[in-house]
Amino acid sequence: MSAQADLRGDRQSELWRSLEGVNDPELDEPVTEMGFVERAEVLADGSVAIDFRLPTYWCSPNFAFLMLDGMRQALDALSWSPAYRIRLHDHMFAEEVNRGVEAGKTFGQIFGELAGDEDIAGLRETFARKAYLRRQEAMLLGLRKQGLTDREILGMDLLAYDTARLEGEEAIKQKPRYREALLLRWPGRRPTEPVFITWEGSPIPPEALGAYLAELRSVRINMEFNGALCRGLKTTRYKELEVVDGEPTLVDFILDRVAPRDCASRPAHS
Structure with a gap:
């Protein structure tokens, strides 16, 4: 194995260790263990690509922001200071969240009036x-x-x-x-x-x-109940496969089967 491949492998291990320190805020469990991180890759040029998916289309945007912001902080702390791209998929505010996180915006800056009186702190x-x-x-x-x-x-x-x-x-x-x-x-x-x-x-x-x-x-x-619910919803949402051009593709079929509530759409309880 070449020195370049060794370096990339070391960086890949560091990347996953850093993401293991990012928790689902409500459940206090790593996003990696929850299965939310579907791709975390160090590319050939040293940059990092992250693909992230939550249990349902309706997961509360403040939860999505907190997790993505945690990832951003983890990536900023990587030893080689890479450029990176984080993408949230299959979420009703994916475009707004992805664009805002990439620009380093706060929750209020991303959502403006949609944020309402939400107190992220x-x-x-x-x-x-x-x-x-x-x-x-x-x-x-x-x-x-x-x-x-x-x-x-x-x-x-x-x-x-x-x-x-x-x-x-x-x-x-x-x-x-x-x-x-x-x-x-x-x-x-x-x-x-x-x-x-x-x-x-x-x-x-x-x-x-x-x-x-x-x-x-x-x-x-x-917290354990919410964690079990989140895992179940994610498993149910992505358990069906569709083959497109010879490649398996995840199919989102939960829209017709689950009411628009989930582990992240309920108000937080102290």
């Missing part, structure tokens, strides 16, 4: 809160399974958290993600301060942990 915070709580629940439950008492868990600082051993796929997955969410929310937090605090920054009393976990469980169940 507020929406980002709502989803950041849900992600924080979901990741936190996984860690609290994981540490309980390790035999730690509630008092020991809630007294844990960042230094102890980093060295804690966990079992179970979900806890292991969420350990670095909760750390990231905590420090994003509280960037000045000292390593010796408690690692488990509410979104508002209050300590969690050990005697209140059971009730607190019940609240976190409701957040997780809502």
Whole structure:
């Protein structure tokens, strides 16, 4: 294999790693795992091409914008600073979103009057809160399974958290993600301060942990339900094939089968 091919392969791996850090804002799951990224390719000239498709034609444009904006930030951080093209397909506002994202516009600039009173900053915070709580629940439950008492868990600082051993796929997955969410929310937090605090920054009393976990469980169940719905809608939408000029082509047949509501068209709940 040539040095040029090696370089392209390394860049391709870096590209996918960067996209794995872009989450569906409502579900807190990587867009790559949700199957939304259908193409992410480093071209021969070093530029990048991304093709992106959401579960339905009606997915809320603010959700589409948040994900595409996340991709834009991920691509801007690539080590070789490539030119890139991101394309949203089969969406009612695909043309407006693609043109706006390419021009570096904000949500309000892209949609103008269509944006209405939509508060993108507020929406980002709502989803950041849900992600924080979901990741936190996984860690609290994981540490309980390790035999730690509630008092020991809630007294844990960042230094102890980093060295804690966990079992179970979900806890292991969420350990670095909760750390990231905590420090994003509280960037000045000292390593010796408690690692488990509410979104508002209050300590969690050990005697209140059971009730607190019940609240976190409701957040997780809502997110898991929406995630399952999104996956199901996308699978249903693209499960039929049509052959055109000898090539298989995805057929959008959901228009006649699903009412214009989906995981991203419902209002967000805190």
